Amino acid sequence: MCTRIFWNDNPIAKTVARCMDWAVSDEPELWYVPAGQDRTGDAGPGSHTWVSQQASVVVSMWGIGTVDGLNSAGLAAHALYLDPADVSFPLPDERPVVAHTMWVQYLLDNFATVADAIAAVGDIRIVAPLLRGETFGVHIALEDTTGDSAIIEPLEGRMVVHHGPEYTVMANSPTLDQQIENLERYRPFGGELPPPGDITSPDRFVRAAYFLHYLPEPASVDEAVAGVFQLIANVSVPYGAPYADGGVYPTWWRAGADLTNRTYYFGSTRSPGIFWVDLPALAGRTEVLRLDPRDTSLVGDETSRLEPAALRY
Known part of the structure; x- marks a missing residue:
């Protein structure tokens, strides 16, 4: 489950937020x-290898890959x-x-803009190895x-690419073209229906x-x-x-970024606070750093609390 929202038509800062919804x-x-x-x-024989060109602040899931992040060029x-x-x-x-678990990290490591990333979309092949014994789809x-x-x-x-500043919202299934077709049933997007209130992916997309x-x-x-x-x-x-x-897939955390000023935000839904990491303040640091984002004492600028750690994925 999950939703992503990008606010790119304000003159102050380009900002984005997403939530992570899952059963566990x-x-x-x-x-x-x-x-x-x-x-x-991390895809077995034939795996691509690279050296990261950009620094990044990222969130890993289950210690096996990157699910979200922002790099030093302002690409999220x-x-x-x-x-x-x-x-x-x-x-x-x-x-x-x-592997699809390393797709986000590959993009953040190698590209500075959306256009650069899209121009290279055919250079590699994405695969979906079993994840905790299950097949996961991802976009x-x-x-x-x-x-x-x-x-x-x-x-x-x-790889179907929808490229342009108009693509500001994403949720889960159905596919983006179907989500947009459904959106046109609602005002002010061409239809007359009021915004819906359910937790389903189409309703979240419209809302x-x-x-x-x-x-x-x-x-x-x-x-x-x-x-x-x-x-x-x-x-x-x-x-x-x-x-x-009957399935229950709550939101476990919400993350966001100020792309203009290279600041990454995170808030656990088990905590009343939101904290952030200032990427420019880490410029020149050469060691991998880590922070437990579920620590409920985290609030405000917590850049200084990142500590050296061995990268586990």
């Missing part, structure tokens, strides 16, 4: 990964769940391989300091787009960040709230 905690850890790190696609990337029934990754070929959202945006979905054996449309211009960077966090809270799923099939 993804055991997030927050990392500062400097440039110059040797990395691998987010992996959201897409129903495996909707997903079809490219068939084997000669390209180097990257990716990207945005940068210019306000550019893209959604990448693996469909019918190819996110609706309230983003009406956000007033912020007077400060703080208001630009607070705006997307208010919206992502609106589409978050409270603990215990069931879907129609």
